[in-house]
Amino acid sequence: METLQHILNGFAVCLQPINLMYTFIGVFFGTIVGVLPGIGPSATIALLIPITYGMDPTSALIMLAGIYYGAKYGGSTTAILINTPGEAASVMTAIDGYQMARKGRAGAALAISAVGSFIAGTLGVVGLTLFAVPLTSMALKFGPAEYFALMLFAMTAVSSLAGKSPAKAAISTILGLMIATIGIDLQSGQPRYTAEIPELQDGVGFVIAVVGLFAVTEVFSSMEEMIKGVRPQMIKLRGKLWFTREEWNRSLMPIMRGGVIGFVVGVLPGAGGTIASIMTYVWEKRLSKHPEQFGHGAIEGVAGPEAANNSDTAGAMVPLLTLGIPGGGATAVMLGAFIMYGIQPGPLLFQNRPDLVWGLVDSMYIGNIMLLILNLPLIGLFVRLLYIPGGILMPMILAIATIGIYAINGNPVELYMLLFFGIIGYVFRKIDIPVAPLVLALVLGDMMEQSFRQALTISGGNPSILVGSTICLILVALSVFSAVLPFLLPRLKAWREGAQADAA
Amino acid sequence: MADRLIIACCVVLALAYFYGTSQIPSLEIGDPLGPKTFPYLLGIALLAATGLLVVEHWKETRSAAPEPAKKTDKADRRHLPVLAGVVAWFCVYFAVFETLGFVIATSIFLLALMAWFNRGRWLANILSAVLFSVGSYVMFAWLDVRLPAGILPF
Numbered sequence: 292m293e294t295l296q297h298i299l300n301g302f303a304v305c306l307q308p309i310n311l312m313y314t315f316i317g318v319f320f321g322t323i324v325g326v327l328p329g330i331g332p333s334a335t336i337a338l339l340i341p342i343t344y345g346m347d348p349t350s351a352l353i354m355l356a357g358i359y360y361g362a363k364y365g366g367s368t369t370a371i372l373i374n375t376p377g378e379a380a381s382v383m384t385a386i387d388g389y390q391m392a393r394k395g396r397a398g399a400a401l402a403i404s405a406v407g408s409f410i411a412g413t414l415g416v417v418g419l420t421l422f423a424v425p426l427t428s429m430a431l432k433f434g435p436a437e438y439f440a441l442m443l444f445a446m447t448a449v450s451s452l453a454g455k456s457p458a459k460a461a462i463s464t465i466l467g468l469m470i471a472t473i474g475i476d477l478q479s480g481q482p483r484y485t486a487e488i489p490e491l492q493d494g495v496g497f498v499i500a501v502v503g504l505f506a507v508t509e510v511f512s513s514m515e516e517m518i519k520g521v522r523p524q525m526i527k528l529r530g531k532l533w534f535t536r537e538e539w540n541r542s543l544m545p546i547m548r549g550g551v552i553g554f555v556v557g558v559l560p561g562a563g564g565t566i567a568s569i570m571t572y573v574w575e576k577r578l579s580k581h582p583e584q585f586g587h588g589a590i591e592g593v594a595g596p597e598a599a600n601n602s603d604t605a606g607a608m609v610p611l612l613t614l615g616i617p618g619g620g621a622t623a624v625m626l627g628a629f630i631m632y633g634i635q636p637g638p639l640l641f642q643n644r645p646d647l648v649w650g651l652v653d654s655m656y657i658g659n660i661m662l663l664i665l666n667l668p669l670i671g672l673f674v675r676l677l678y679i680p681g682g683i684l685m686p687m688i689l690a691i692a693t694i695g696i697y698a699i700n701g702n703p704v705e706l707y708m709l710l711f712f713g714i715i716g717y718v719f720r721k722i723d724i725p726v727a728p729l730v731l732a733l734v735l736g737d738m739m740e741q742s743f744r745q746a747l748t749i750s751g752g753n754p755s756i757l758v759g760s761t762i763c764l765i766l767v768a769l770s771v772f773s774a775v776l777p778f779l780l781p782r783l784k785a786w787r788e789g790a791q792a793d794a795a
Numbered sequence: 796m797a798d799r800l801i802i803a804c805c806v807v808l809a810l811a812y813f814y815g816t817s818q819i820p821s822l823e824i825g826d827p828l829g830p831k832t833f834p835y836l837l838g839i840a841l842l843a844a845t846g847l848l849v850v851e852h853w854k855e856t857r858s859a860a861p862e863p864a865k866k867t868d869k870a871d872r873r874h875l876p877v878l879a880g881v882v883a884w885f886c887v888y889f890a891v892f893e894t895l896g897f898v899i900a901t902s903i904f905l906l907a908l909m910a911w912f913n914r915g916r917w918l919a920n921i922l923s924a925v926l927f928s929v930g931s932y933v934m935f936a937w938l939d940v941r942l943p944a945g946i947l948p949f
Contacts, residue, residue: 341940342935342938342940345938345939456848456851457847457851458844458845458847458848458850458851459801459848461840461844461847462801462805462841462844462845462848465837465840465841465844466808466841468837468840469808469812469834469837469841472833472834472837476819476830478830479821479829479830481819481820481821481830482819483815483816483819483830483834484812484815511878511881514874514877514878514881514912515874515878517912518873518874518877519871519873519874680913680916680919681912681913682908682909682911682912682913682914683909683912683913683919683920683923685908685912686904686905686908686909686912686924687905687923687927689885689904689908690901690904690905690927690928690931691931693888693889693892693901694897694931694935694940694942697892697942698935698940698942701941703889703890703892703893706889706892707886707889710882710885710886710889714882717878721797722797722798722800722801723797724801740833743828743833744828744832744833747828748828752828
């Protein structure tokens, strides 16, 4: 009952005019970055963190979350109209969405994406509301050893599911952990790997790393494409922005199934929206009576995956809020934001700041309604963003990144660090090393080392404490399982490639 | 080829990291592990992951057809000098960021990049470069973020 009251109070928080405004700003920005192929939600959230410094943390988090789930709505627009996912998770939407657009059904594809996203997004937030409290009561029993095991699981899961090569993903994770060790060690006060550079004393600022790895890298890649002259053809939006009754009947069940799959996958660490939408696509194709239509403009192939990648965001908020452990790149950046405001998400936050937690969760219901409005009648406005030449947009993103980093400390040295991470990210992309594991590890690194050391201090140095409880054992077993999964299941790969090949 | 480079880099990095770790002074009070243990484990983990990559690479070279993608290699390189130029130009921008001030430095920075990547459309480029610089300066001043004024009086 107490929880119910907290949930209702959360609405009182998020319905305050100021928070409604920040919800709107968040989902509005989210839609924009979703539509623009150059820049994704992780980079945008990171870019906005410095600006939100002076703000009330609740409002700031409401806004940043809005960017996160808002981007998923916008991502489908670009996927449908120019066959380029505006956001990684929309990759499956592009397959049938673009084909629909070529057949003159762009309006229907966009409308079903928006409506499906709304239904599944709301479904996801309901799931988040229901599952959060039971999970926190479990999380309250977690000690340092359990937290260490949990982070280990999050990282191995992300490594084993990111990209083609688990070894490269593992390298990326470990490099992230290594970067996290730079700076003064909080327990002993010793500087580590600072090479006498004062800027490194406090460690590598994670905002710098994230903006560099996501935003600057993305600009470099886009510039490369511009030089090589690959420019996708945009399909003009014509006709009514709505679907027929028959199309709706075909889409409803895929939306519901996608919504459930997306939420479950979102809760689990590692997988994320892209995998949720691939799974839904493959599933819908198998269930369909006309699988041959998939890849040639089947509306189920738009509705299902689009639903999945929207309920995924709500699912991903579950471990972030209840355990304080993100399961992927964007939520890792969100955790970074929490930490910047001096807030540690986790079970205690539900006890100490129910207004913040539920204000944030409830704002997602409101935000989804706003997004439905933004993405149906107003989608035409956002589509115009795609007419902005990349040659103007990309340099501006570099300038925005510079402002964002300079705004933190006013230190020009950090600008060069930004550039350094941008180059690293670009090189990593060229040699197929995924950066999401690195970002996750960078954000969790300090906490992971702390809990590792605390656990061993408790046990007097005996490492068996790391598998000393049932929860630890389960988590370690899950870590081992997810680490060997890519080797046990090469079929999974074949399955995914099969889905993509069928689609192409 | 790229794999071999990664492997070499990782080994060098792991060794450097081991060396760096050994240089951390430690006082071993209260904390049984000290500031070095976790880093040492990370170094070992990096070597292990690199070993995994060696295995992956070995498997791939055995199964894959020998070097089919050689032809595209050369044509694909033309973006590199331009990107190097962008990086250098970015550094110049940082160097004058505080002395010239945000508005002027950013206008020039953007204009040059736009002139290259959005060639020929001078009016649009000048307008967007200047409006962006002035606009963001004003907006951030309103948000209480002071960007360097530099040689401009305001």
